[in-house]
Each structure stands twice: as C-alpha cells, then as structure tokens.
Amino acid sequence: MSDLSIRIEGRAGRITLTRPKALNALSHEMALEIHATLDRWQSDNRVALILIDAEGDKAFCAGGDITRIHAEGVAGNYAPTRQFWRDEYRLNVALATSAKPVVTLLHGFTMGGGVGVGCHAQLRIADESTRIAMPECGIGLVPDAGGSFILSRAPGRRGEYLGITGHRMDAAEAIHAGFADLFIPRDDWPALTEALVSEGQIEIARRFARDPGAKPLADGAAMIDRVFSARTMTELNERLDRETDPLAEAARKALSRISPLSGAISLRLIREVRQVATLREAVTLEYRCTHRLIDEGDLIEGIRAQVIDKDRQPCWRHTGFDQITEAEIDRFFQPPDGGDLT
Template sequence: MSDINIRVEGRAGRITLTRPKALNALSHDMCMAIDTALHLWREEEQVALVIIDAEGDKAFCAGGDIAELYETGMRGDFDYGQSFWRDEYRLNALLATYAKPVVSFMQGYTMGGGVGIGCHGRHRVVEESSRIAMPECGIGLVPDVGGSYLLARAPGQLGVYLGTTAARMNASDAILAGFADHFIPRAQWDDLIQILEASGEVDHIISHAHTPPQADLLNLLPEINRLFDAPNLAEIQSQLAAYGSTFAQDTLAVMQRNSPLAMACAIEIIRYLQAETPDMYRALRMEYRYTHRAMQEGDFLEGIRAAIIDKDRNPQWKFANQPVPRDAIDRMLAPLGVDGLKFET
C-alpha cells in the first residue's frame, strides 16, 4: 500500500506512514494494515519491538481521513463510518495492550486519529516541532480513539480543558498531560531508530532522552483547575464568562466556536471515566456510543461541511447559544445494545 510502509528491520517491526502531502491522514485501509501487522508480529520471535513513525516534517498524523466519512454520510451510508470507527478503536485498544513495546516518533502535528496510533504505546517520543491535540469538538465529535482515556488521566482539570478547546500541546505540554513520555531532539531520531532495530532493546530510548523545557501549560494549570472545576458545559462557560482574565475570555471565545453537543458529551465521558480508575476499554466503548450516532443525530456532518467542504468556518450547530439539554446528552451516550463496541478476547 502506497500510504503506509510495513516491514521488519532487524529486531523491529516497522510501520511508517507515507502520506506526507496529506499530513499522513489515517484511512480505514491503513488502520487495517496496521492491525494485521500487529497480530502477525505478536507471534514472530524476531520482532522484539514495534516502531511507528511517519514521513515528512509537518505531521506524524494529523487525524483520520474524514473526507470519505463525509461523502458516505451525506449519501445516507452510515455503516462505513461506523465500521471505520469500530475497527479504528479496536486497533487503539490493541496498541494500548500490546505485549511487545510500541515506540512512536511524533513530529509536527499529531491530532485525532494520530493520537490513537501514536499515544497509546509504551514509549512515545516527541521533539521540538511536536504539536499534539484532540480537535474533535470543532467538527462535531467527542475526543475519541482512546483520547478520552488520556484526558481523564491528565492532571487536575487539564483533560477537560484540552478536550473542549482543542488546545495544541507542545512537546513539554504533551509530556505533562500524559500524551508523550520522552523528549528527544529530531536530529537524534535516525540514529536511535537504527539502534533500536539492531538491538531490540528499549533502554536506548531512555539514554537518548533529554529534559524538556518547562511546559507552557504548567503555569496555566491553577487557572485551568479553577475554571474547569464544574460538572457540565454550562457551568464551565459561566465560570469562564465571570472570570476577568485574558485567558478565561480567550478560552470562552474558542469554545463558542465548537459544537456544544460534542463538548457537553466530551465532559460527560471524561467525568464518567474519572469517577473510577480510567480504563481504556470503557473509554472506547463510551466514545463509540457517540460516534456511532454522530452522523445521524449529532453535528459531525455539519462540522465537516464547514471545516473542509465549504470551508466557510460557520457551522450551524445544534443547541448553539443555549444550554445543551440533559436528554440530548443521554441520547448520544446511551448504550447501543447489540451494536456496542466489542473487543477480541
């Protein structure tokens, strides 16, 4: 497949995304190719670890390939999107629980679906240009691909802030928030990958890691904790509106551009996961309840229209400028019965 290069080099299973002109956007076929390789390598003694990287400087993976999701959804074909998300989420779970170390090298943009393949392995490497985000609420989705699991584990109220605003994290921010582990300058990546291929030993990652600069979000965390310490979207926005800081006002302006339904459901999912020890499987099942319904009952198709089809940046969201009704949240997150997300046993 021209979009992805899967091979074995020495002791390493290698997965390289090869769509740099498309910011290495992840297609359904690419997901399935990765899934197949991971299942195969579980049984291969030669493969001691898995390395996931990408061509180009702009992006590791800027998200899922949503153009086809829009096209099929507008034709009334919701099965394609539901199958895509179902298979993608199963891949995310496989990466998070894989028996062999998975090492990801994430340069430039890592967003949405890129988080799903890059941020669930044991060793997540970032560098000077890394920018990681969960931008789903801006297109009418909730943070998915297991992103809600990471957000629920972030310090304080940082996860709710990142999930509802789509704020971009630099390398240090990503380490603080739990989306990455190691800061290694890009200039060292090629040599490190060659060492990993030859040795199959992940200890070399730690020996190459540098202390990252202080995270920008660290200074903002007290204010984030104060402003996002509320149970629902309406109260968070009320606190932001009442607080006089530039940060609060700028944050409120950002949130007012996103889908209210998606933000309200994102908060609900994160709070649900935080109520107990966050669990990847529970997170993915909750996310799938939303995405399974996102085209028919949510804002997803309208969000894509405004963002990448007409590009007018003027989505007509449901519940714009009004509180999201409780029953609308419950409807989007209700159990799916026989359609619920299932994992291999």
C-alpha cells in the same frame, strides 16, 4: 499498501505512515493493515519491538480521513464510518495491549485518530515540532480513538480543558498531560532509530532524552481547575467569563467555535471515562457517542464548514450550551441499536 511501509529491520518491526500530502490521515484500510501487522508480529521472534513513525515534515498523523466520512454522510450512508470506528478503536486497544513494546515518533501534527495510533504506545517520543491535540469538538465529534482515556488521566482538570478546547500541546505540555513520554530533538532521531533497530530495547531511548522546557498547562493549572471543574458547560462558560489571563481568553475563543452539543457530551464523556479502569471500557463509551453523532449530532456539518467548504461558519444544531438538556446528553451514552463495541 502504498499508504504504509511495513518491514522488519534489525530487531524492530517498522510501520511508517506514507501519506505526507494528506498529513498521514488514517484511512480504514490503514487501520486494518496496522492491526493485522501487530497481530502477526506478536508471535514473530525476529521482532523485539515495534517502531511507528511517519513520512513528511508536517505531521505524524493529523487524524482520520474525515473527507471520506463527509462524502458518505451527506449521502446518508453511515455504516462505513461506524465500521471504521469499530475497527479503529480495536486497533487502539491492540496498540495499548501489545506484548511487543511499541515506540512512536510523534512529529508535527498528532491529532484525533493520530493520537489513537501514536499515544497508546509504551514509549511516545516528541520533538520540537510536536503539536498534539484532540480537536474533535470543533467538527462536531467528541475525543475518541482512546483519547478520552488519556484526557481522563491528565492532572487536575487538564483533561476537560484539552478535550473541549482542542488546545495544541507542544512536547512539554504533552508530557505533562500524559500524551508523550520523552522529548528528543529531531536531529537525534536518526541515531535514536538506529539504536532501537539494532538493540531492540526501548530503554536506550532515554539516552537521547532532553529537558522539554516550560509547561504552560502546569502554570495555568489553578485557572483550569477553577473553570473546568464546572458541572455543566453553561456553568463552565460563566466561570470562564470571570477569568482574565491569556489562557482563559484563548479558551473563550475556542468555546465560541465548537459545537455546543459536542462540548456538552465531551464534558460528560471525560468524566465517565475517569470512572473506568481500562482503555477497552473507554472506547466502548466513545463508540456509543460517535455512533450517534454522525446522524444525530453536528459531525457532517462540522466537517463541511472546517474542511470541505472551509467557510468556518457551521450551522450547529444548538446556538448555545444552555439549550442542551441532561436528557439529551444521556441519549448519547445509551448502547447503540446494533449493540456495544466488542
């Protein structure tokens, strides 16, 4: 496939995303091919580890191919997107449970579906350009591709904060929140890659690790925990209005732009996922939400406003968080008509 470079080098199976002009956005075909390759390499004795990286300077993977989702959605054809999510979430679980250790090099934008490919690996490496985020509420979706599972395990209420505001984490913040493991400067990546390929041992990456520096999310922990422990989005907004530090101001701006429905569902989702034990259970809950959001939520309108027309003026189904009832949120957590993700 032209969007992927798949090969064995030394002791490593290598997968490189090769869509730099599209910020390495993940298509359905790419997800299927990566999964098939993972399955094939589980029994290949030549492969000691699997190394996933991406071409270009801007992004490891900026998310799923949402322009395609929009085109199919406006035509009322939701089945292809639902199938994509089923296969994508299965890939996320396969990455997390691979018997062969997976290493990912997360440069630039790593968002949404890119988190699904890059952040369920056994060893996740960030550099000075890394910006990791779950920005789905801004397009009318919820944190998916297993992102809700990582968010739910972040310290304190950082998961709710990151999942609802879409805050872009640098390397230090991503390590603090559990989305990455090591900071290794980009100039050291060629030597790192050569060592991984030749030795086939992920532990050697720690030789290259450096201190990532300050962790603003940790510095803002008290405010985040005060605000994002609120029971509802309405209460959360009220608490946020009483805060004065710059992190709170940025959060207020973020909440003013997101889909109210997606924010409310995401708050519930992260907390529901905090109660489950496995990524497999998490993506089952995610799929219940995303399956409905494509036609009962704001997803198609959000993609239009942010990506297609770029007018940044979405017409959300609700104008405020106070319009959303618990019963409405409950509906998104019911098994879909075609049954749960398996």
